[in-house]
Amino acid sequence: xxxxxxxxxxAAPTELAARLLAWYDAGxxxxxxxxxSGGLGDPYGVWLSEVMLQQTTVAAVIPYxxxxxxxxxxxxxxxxxxxxxxxxxxxxxxxxxRARNVLxxxxxxxxxxxxxxxxxxxxxxxxxxxxxxxxxxxSAIAFxxxxxxxxxxxxxxxxxxxxxxxxxxxxxxxxxxxxxLLVPEDRPGDFAQAAMELGAMVCRPxxxxxxxxxxxxxxxxxxxxxxxxxxxxxPKANKPHRxxxxxxxxxxxxxxxxxxxxxxxxxxLLGGMFAFPCSDWVPGDGMPTLMMPDAARNWLxxxxxxxxxxxxxHFALDLKVVRVQVPDLADPTTAFxxxxxxxxxxxxxxPTVMDKVRRAVMTxxxxxx
DNA sequence: TAGCCGTGGCA
DNA sequence: TTGCCAAGGCT
Numbered sequence: 001x002x003x004x005x006x007x008x009x010x011a012a013p014t015e016l017a018a019r020l021l022a023w024y025d026a027g028x029x030x031x032x033x034x035x036x037s038g039g040l041g042d043p044y045g046v047w048l049s050e051v052m053l054q055q056t057t058v059a060a061v062i063p064y065x066x067x068x069x070x071x072x073x074x075x076x077x078x079x080x081x082x083x084x085x086x087x088x089x090x091x092x093x094x095x096x097x098r099a100r101n102v103l104x105x106x107x108x109x110x111x112x113x114x115x116x117x118x119x120x121x122x123x124x125x126x127x128x129x130x131x132x133x134x135x136x137x138x139s140a141i142a143f144x145x146x147x148x149x150x151x152x153x154x155x156x157x158x159x160x161x162x163x164x165x166x167x168x169x170x171x172x173x174x175x176x177x178x179x180x181l182l183v184p185e186d187r188p189g190d191f192a193q194a195a196m197e198l199g200a201m202v203c204r205p206x207x208x209x210x211x212x213x214x215x216x217x218x219x220x221x222x223x224x225x226x227x228x229x230x231x232x233x234x235p236k237a238n239k240p241h242r243x244x245x246x247x248x249x250x251x252x253x254x255x256x257x258x259x260x261x262x263x264x265x266x267x268x269l270l271g272g273m274f275a276f277p278c279s280d281w282v283p284g285d286g287m288p289t290l291m292m293p294d295a296a297r298n299w300l301x302x303x304x305x306x307x308x309x310x311x312x313x314h315f316a317l318d319l320k321v322v323r324v325q326v327p328d329l330a331d332p333t334t335a336f337x338x339x340x341x342x343x344x345x346x347x348x349x350x351p352t353v354m355d356k357v358r359r360a361v362m363t364x365x366x367x368x369x
Numbered sequence: 370t371a372g373c374c375g376t377g378g379c380a
Numbered sequence: 381t382t383g384c385c386a387a388g389g390c391t
Contacts, residue, residue, distance in 0.1 A: 051387095051389095095388085134388075310375090
């Protein structure tokens with residue numbers, strides 16, 4: 001099998017690795033979690049950045065990474081954090097199961113590994129939120145182990161290098177076999193980052209800069225003129241639409257203007273996050289119809305004109321927003337579920353779709369002192 | 370195994 | 381405006 005795979009390469013693995021590392025050394029982005037060339041990364045920072053970077057762009061991650069390290073400088077600090085503080089700090093970054101897993105992982109390392117990350121892939125894989133890619137990346141970048149970190153960048157680079165037409169995700173297996181061949185004994189962590197840097201900066205999904213590629217004419221897709229169709233990615237199904245109602249439940253108290261927030265269940269969409277109470281989000285297009293809970297029928301109800309639109313990974317949502325003004329001492333629990341009153345001026349840590357609801361309401365509200 | 374799980378930038 | 385898709389993992 002090794003012979004078959006290596007014969008698919010048009011240059012020796014050692015030469016390809018050397019050319020890639022030389023290209024990386026000649027210039028690469030300085031990223032907050034990235035060690036100097038030839039050095040090892042701090043395991044805590046490498047792990048946290050890798051989890052944040054799952055399906056997320058570098059530009060989106062940098063401010064969150066910086067904020068987390070300022071607030072929780074060590075793994076032990078993070079492990080001791082309150083759940084709600086971490087969820088709030090993660091708000092806006094998306095894929096919120098990662099935030100729960102980051103906390104669970106930090107606590108597991110403290111409880112089961114004396115506060116230090118294990119160095120081998122098998123042990124890392126047992127930790128929450130660490131899969132095949134992240135385990136290999138941490139092991140190579142933070143501990144210098146010779147492991148192959150195969151992410152979307154590497155899949156794309158290898159698919160083009162081989163000009164392999166196998167559709168994703170089946171091709172991932174081949175990408176791994178080839179990458180294992182390429183990882184050098186020396187500097188495996190730099191190799192992992194160099195391969196991803198190549199995918200991000202040169203071998204881009206669209207408009208690749210083949211003239212700047214260190215692998216040049218060793219790339220079979222470049223020679224064949226098939227770079228644009230590698231990797232072979234099957235078309236995605238169209239996104240269905242859903243609609244529903246979000247309730248902005250507010251009251252005036254001597255302490256100020258407050259709104260009712262619920263916490264969503266840990267599992268599922270926006271799991272564990274603060275949110276406004278909502279109706280079910282049902283399939284279909286168009287303006288949702290307003291269904292008020294019976295227990296709220298005596299309160300002042302003001303629907304907003306424009307629905308909030310938001311696109312999730314697998315569906316698009318139109319949310320009708322309804323203001324419900326309740327008396328000072330009223331309890332919204334029966335109508336909208338258990339929750340907490342939060343001062344409107346102190347609303348933060350909401351997932352983006354809920355922050356869109358907040359902004360929609362605030363736009364129609366007179367400014368307050 | 371394939372569906373679920375966010376968000377923002379870009380062409 | 382619309383679709384694509386980014387340093388994946390979980391179930």
